Amino acid sequence: MKFVLITGANRGIGFELTKQCLSLGHTVIATMRSTLKNELFSNLPNSQNLILETLDVNSCESVSTLFSKVRSYNLKIDWIFNNAGIIDWSSIHEVDAESFRDIYETNVIGAFRVLRGAIKVMNGNNNSLIINLSSRLGSIHLRGETQLGGAIAYQCSKASLNMLTKQASIDLAEHGIKVISVSPGWVRTDMGGSDAKYEVEESVKLLLAQINQLPKNSNGIFLGEDGNEIPW
Template identity: 55%
Template structure:
């Protein structure tokens, strides 16, 4: 049984990861911005003793610190961190506002950094720790070169930055045995992905779990799709 921390567990991919990993017997610590408004997560908590829900707003460093201080006080060990919380603004360079650009980077990039940073003591207690940063093919600079698709400029920059965080953290954490990977879940039917997306959320999450289960240390510091294929940076 692994102990797995998931940020942004109130809905979408984070909630489904929580469900599927609990069902197979893992212990889940779910970070959630507004636990009282996360009805489905509360129902899961009633049914599973292996689910702990903690307040976590990745925009707020005090919230991130408080969350991991609680875990560190109990010398908790975290085997896997899913850095999943994220937001999108679909607007392009012409239309997006500077404030919205900043907010997307704050949540998707700075937020992921804060969670990784404050989670380190818990990860160092694991014998096989992994960090999975929930990225997107929209963050691949190389794939952008192959298409004229516009829009979502802040989101794409945030995920490209997240990919660099993956690459550099994998190097910085080598001596501690902590492995880091970027994962793209594909296009998924969530509030973010919309109803026309390719995958049902259950389908995407089953694929993500299969991919992360099969990663080995030689695949550290790389970017993987839900289909198991490597994605170029």
């Protein structure tokens, strides 16, 4: 049984992660910008193991309030899913600087805020894992080798998130915390759209299976939902 914290848990991949982690018997702190739509969570399995908290990853105050609360619960977190994210599909010719900035604010700086805030509340037993939800669209290596691409700000943000993963995996090793990037594949959510390859249930099932069977020394890697490492 794990203690799991998930950002952006009110819909899409974050909601499904909450549901499947509860089904597996884990305790979940599901965080979201607004907890007003609590009824969404009322029919989830093992809901006695669910804690709902407010978190806007764009706000330092919100992050700090959340981790103060977590400290007061006196529990140590095993897994953090840095899942909250936004996209702008605009190409290099269309994107505006403000949108570019907004995407970095959430996808990179937001993830960084959560990661840094989490250090003191994590188990630190070398099984603690921060899982950054990245994307193959953020792989510099894959550029030009696939038909994917075009969402310039999003791609840059996920490449930057990957650097956060790599460097944090080195810097947090002495705290007994591992950090990885994962790509969930192309998933049918508000972000992924209806043409995407995976139903959200399938993508999350694959991701959790990969995380559960991670070799003990896996750290600072970029893992696909298919279990293969993705080149940075």
